[in-house]
Amino acid sequence: xxxxxxxxxxxRRCIRTLKAVQVxxxxxxxxxxxxxxxxxxxITTHYTVYPRDKDPRWEEIEMERFADxxxxxxxxxxxxxxxxxxxxxxxxxQHEKELRVCVVEKASQIGAHTLSGACLEPxxxxxxxxxxxxxxxxxxTPVTEDKFSILTEKYRIPVPIxxxxxxxxxxxxxxRLGHFVRWLGEQAEELGVELYPGYAAxxxxxxxxxxxxxxxxxxxxxxxDGSPKDVFERGMELHAKVTLFGEGCHGHLAKQLYKQFNxxxxxxxxxxxxxxxxxxxxxEKKWRPGRAEHSVGxxxxxxxxxxxxxxxxxxxxxxxxLGFVVGLDYTNPYLSPFRxxxxxxxxxxxMSTLEGGNRIAYGARALNEGGFQSIPKLTFPGGMLxxxxxxxxxxxxxxxxxxxxxxxxxxxxxxxxxITDENLQSETAGLYIPEYKEALEKSWIWKExxxxxxxxxxxxxxxxxxxxxxxxxxxxxxxxxxxxxTLKHNGLDSAQLKPAKDCAPIEYPKPDGKISFDLLSSVxxxxxxxEHDQPPxxxxxxxxxxxxxxxxxxxxxxxxxxxxxxxxxxxxxxGDGMRLQINAQNCVHCKTCxxxxxxxxxxxxxxxxxxxxxxxxx
Amino acid sequence: MSGRVLVGVKRVxxxxxxxxVKPDRTGVVTDGVKHSMNPFxxxxxxxxxxxxxxxxxxxxxxxSCGPQQVQETIRTALAMGADRGIHVEVSGKDYETLxxxxxxxxxxxxxxxxxxxxxxxxxxxxxxxxxxxxxxxAALLDWPQGTFASEVSFEADKLKVVRExxxxxxxxxxxxxxxxxxxxxxxxxxYATLPNIMKAKKKKIANVKxxxxxxxxxxxxxxxxxxxxxxxxxxxxxxxxxxxxxxxKEAGRV
Numbered sequence: 001x002x003x004x005x006x007x008x009x010x011x012r013r014c015i016r017t018l019k020a021v022q023v024x025x026x027x028x029x030x031x032x033x034x035x036x037x038x039x040x041x042x043i044t045t046h047y048t049v050y051p052r053d054k055d056p057r058w059e060e061i062e063m064e065r066f067a068d069x070x071x072x073x074x075x076x077x078x079x080x081x082x083x084x085x086x087x088x089x090x091x092x093x094q095h096e097k098e099l100r101v102c103v104v105e106k107a108s109q110i111g112a113h114t115l116s117g118a119c120l121e122p123x124x125x126x127x128x129x130x131x132x133x134x135x136x137x138x139x140x141t142p143v144t145e146d147k148f149s150i151l152t153e154k155y156r157i158p159v160p161i162x163x164x165x166x167x168x169x170x171x172x173x174x175x176r177l178g179h180f181v182r183w184l185g186e187q188a189e190e191l192g193v194e195l196y197p198g199y200a201a202x203x204x205x206x207x208x209x210x211x212x213x214x215x216x217x218x219x220x221x222x223x224x225d226g227s228p229k230d231v232f233e234r235g236m237e238l239h240a241k242v243t244l245f246g247e248g249c250h251g252h253l254a255k256q257l258y259k260q261f262n263x264x265x266x267x268x269x270x271x272x273x274x275x276x277x278x279x280x281x282x283x284e285k286k287w288r289p290g291r292a293e294h295s296v297g298x299x300x301x302x303x304x305x306x307x308x309x310x311x312x313x314x315x316x317x318x319x320x321x322l323g324f325v326v327g328l329d330y331t332n333p334y335l336s337p338f339r340x341x342x343x344x345x346x347x348x349x350x351m352s353t354l355e356g357g358n359r360i361a362y363g364a365r366a367l368n369e370g371g372f373q374s375i376p377k378l379t380f381p382g383g384m385l386x387x388x389x390x391x392x393x394x395x396x397x398x399x400x401x402x403x404x405x406x407x408x409x410x411x412x413x414x415x416x417x418x419i420t421d422e423n424l425q426s427e428t429a430g431l432y433i434p435e436y437k438e439a440l441e442k443s444w445i446w447k448e449x450x451x452x453x454x455x456x457x458x459x460x461x462x463x464x465x466x467x468x469x470x471x472x473x474x475x476x477x478x479x480x481x482x483x484x485x486t487l488k489h490n491g492l493d494s495a496q497l498k499p500a501k502d503c504a505p506i507e508y509p510k511p512d513g514k515i516s517f518d519l520l521s522s523v524x525x526x527x528x529x530x531e532h533d534q535p536p537x538x539x540x541x542x543x544x545x546x547x548x549x550x551x552x553x554x555x556x557x558x559x560x561x562x563x564x565x566x567x568x569x570x571x572x573x574x575g576d577g578m579r580l581q582i583n584a585q586n587c588v589h590c591k592t593c594x595x596x597x598x599x600x601x602x603x604x605x606x607x608x609x610x611x612x613x614x615x616x617x618x
Numbered sequence: 619m620s621g622r623v624l625v626g627v628k629r630v631x632x633x634x635x636x637x638x639v640k641p642d643r644t645g646v647v648t649d650g651v652k653h654s655m656n657p658f659x660x661x662x663x664x665x666x667x668x669x670x671x672x673x674x675x676x677x678x679x680x681x682s683c684g685p686q687q688v689q690e691t692i693r694t695a696l697a698m699g700a701d702r703g704i705h706v707e708v709s710g711k712d713y714e715t716l717x718x719x720x721x722x723x724x725x726x727x728x729x730x731x732x733x734x735x736x737x738x739x740x741x742x743x744x745x746x747x748x749x750x751x752x753x754x755x756a757a758l759l760d761w762p763q764g765t766f767a768s769e770v771s772f773e774a775d776k777l778k779v780v781r782e783x784x785x786x787x788x789x790x791x792x793x794x795x796x797x798x799x800x801x802x803x804x805x806x807x808x809y810a811t812l813p814n815i816m817k818a819k820k821k822k823i824a825n826v827k828x829x830x831x832x833x834x835x836x837x838x839x840x841x842x843x844x845x846x847x848x849x850x851x852x853x854x855x856x857x858x859x860x861x862x863x864x865x866x867k868e869a870g871r872v
Binding site: 066068104108109111112178179182196199217220221230231233235236281317360524525527528529614616617 | 632633634635636638641650651652654806807808809811812813815816
């Protein structure tokens with residue numbers, strides 16, 4: 001039995017700071033572990049942890065799936081996936097060939113799960129759709145002013161952005177990426193792409209020779225306890241000659257593929273950050289459309305990577321998009337990225353912009369920081385990885401959309417030549433297309449990522465942020481990344497946390513309800529929702545690990561790094577000890593828990609399609 | 619008896635989304651906001667499809683009034699099992715002022731044109747909560763109505779409807795043709811699965827204008843102003859009953 005008294009006080013503090021969400025649920029089933037006599041309430045019921053072929057409740061259920069054939073199936077309707085789809089159809093029309101392209105997307109509508117700053121570099125768009133302006137692409141705000149600052153608790157130190165530094169945004173556009181993705185979806189549909197929003201790819205299918213055959217969409221109608229409901233229906237199989245995986249940062253199918261095909265054996269592990277974002281309608285007098293502001297420093301200490309953005313959008317009303325990014329290699333388990341974000345807004349230079357304004361949207365998403373060193377093997381028989389899933393983000397520029405789009409386009413071009421090659425003799429049933437990697441290496445993506453490869457790792461020094469900025473100033477600005485060495489990352493983000501007893505709890509100020517807000521009202525603004533009667537999609541490999549390890553050693557960091565209040569440690573009904581409560585309905589699909597869990601016990605799988613946030617132009 | 623059922627489906631803002639009032643106070647923001655089929659309409663479609671599966675009706679026609687986007691809602695109904703769809707095109711200012719009276723006139727005209735035997739609607743829409751369209755449609759057609767239905771069955775040539783009313787459950791028998799509005803416990807709607815969505819692309823959706831049906835969609839109502847509900851004021855705690863009575867007297871409530 002755990003020493004309940006020591007953790008009881010800490011738990012009470014946690015519960016006070018995070019108002020408890022009353023979720024009407026059936027009393028958790030309890031089972032005993034073999035190791036100790038303590039009982040652990042059953043949390044995980046998903047079939048990926050408890051297979052259905054061994055489950056008696058599933059004996060009589062028909063598990064046959066309807067299958068259909070396409071030429072290319074694309075998982076994920078984001079910038080990479082849609083660019084690939086558009087490029088494929090452009091080539092098909094150009095060469096007068098028939099090509100069936102299907103895109104499956106877990107959001108209920110294209111763009112509803114898209115979240116980004118965003119400052120778009122139009123290079124890839126200019127290549128993909130040169131007449132984007134005539135076609136009404138929502139790039140309404142060219143950047144007119146760049147501001148970069150180092151913040152201290154009370155002051156702001158401006159840093160000049162010289163041309164040539166990665167943060168210079170001349171020629172770029174401030175966009176609402178969700179609206180841009182929606183527009184890309186319309187362009188794709190016009191070209192004849194079959195878009196299926198509301199259907200998540202839940203399973204990768206394999207041919208007998210081990211190559212990828214396609215995907216299967218999620219089953220529907222499974223109850224919270226894992227049993228089949230009356231409305232149970234199997235998902236559908238979509239078979240393809242090649243499948244493109246564009247699930248965005250830390251995709252769940254990509255995670256499986258890395259293991260299956262050993263794609264990460266020659267690259268560094270991916271490192272990540274979490275980005276939280278809000279949209280505000282501000283006082284017109286404070287509105288400066290076209291201004292892009294970035295800051296580093298307060299409230300983070302010099303050894304925690306992160307910073308903020310604040311973009312003044314020109315879309316009719318005085319709108320600003322602002323947000324905060326925290327590197328997930330932070331070491332203090334008491335750090336809460338959400339509360340750092342809320343705290344940052346109280347800085348005098350930020351508060352002056354927000355005062356008198358109204359918050360209208362909130363969301364969060366993990367993003368890649370690994371850059372060049374973390375790019376895995378990108379092709380395998382039957383499939384390719386595109387976009388932020390393998391990760392092509394230019395970290396100092398904090399831009400990944402243009403490289404994601406370009407990777408989708410290159411994947412489409414190489415796939416198209418292979419598919420339409422009449423003399424093709426493929427060794428595997430699913431096509432293997434290593435030409436994609438070669439095309440990437442010859443493209444501007446590779447040069448760009450190589451040039452900035454050392455900037456992020458340069459923060460791993462005693463001076464932290466200041467060391468990194470000096471490195472950027474010296475080596476990048478003068479040498480453009482031509483230095484002959486490549487710095488390494490620090491290892492997995494999940495391994496970076498120090499035990500709670502070695503760290504000081506952080507006292508965050510209470511939200512004031514005008515500039516800063518509490519977590520639950522923020523989550524409500526994301527519009528997130530899931531069918532409540534389904535197995536929690538945040539699955540645990542071992543239900544006993546959260547309390548025994550995460551809470552015991554790290555004081556339950558998942559309560560703090562989840563930007564949606566999914567994880568809560570609550571007292572057991574019997575009174576002695578705690579249990580983990582997973583409020584899966586709140587999830588905004590950011591993937592931070594899967595990345596940062598120190599026990600790597602949490603496995604995020606996709607819930608029933610059309611669940612998740614309902615972002616509108618975020 | 620044509621065995622034809624008309625089902626009305628309405629495209630509304632998804633129930634989980636936070637509503638925002640437009641800056642000019644004329645309505646709520648709908649552009650880019652997540653929409654879905656009204657939950658009660660889903661139940662109505664499910665009931666119609668169940669009746670068809672039991673071979674009690676022959677054809678299910680899904681109807682929606684609105685701009686181009688309502689075709690997605692009709693497709694969902696087709697994917698759930700409806701046979702064909704009718705899209706009554708209403709857009710722009712007309713759509714913003716479209717209300718139960720105009721929709722009932724449209725349904726009444728369609729029911730006559732399609733020679734429907736049964737109209738199943740959701741009891742109310744979650745955006746305006748009017749709870750009027752079913753009742754008005756029945757009145758315009760002079761048909762019997764079974765509203766707030768939690769159970770619908772055929773008995774000989776009559777329709778037996780169990781209704782959820784304030785006092786409990788009321789069972790009525792009505793002649794056909796009739797209008798039924800679905801309440802929450804009528805059934806659990808099935809999912810629109812991907813194979814069915816793909817098949818639904820081949821099912822027909824006819825486009826019709828209200829003028830073709832002889833219906834004038836001009837509204838008799840004018841919306842003056844739309845506001846958010848007032849911010850909740852902090853309460854005051856009192857120690858004794860005397861204090862409470864004193865405070866109530868101060869506020870002029872007693």
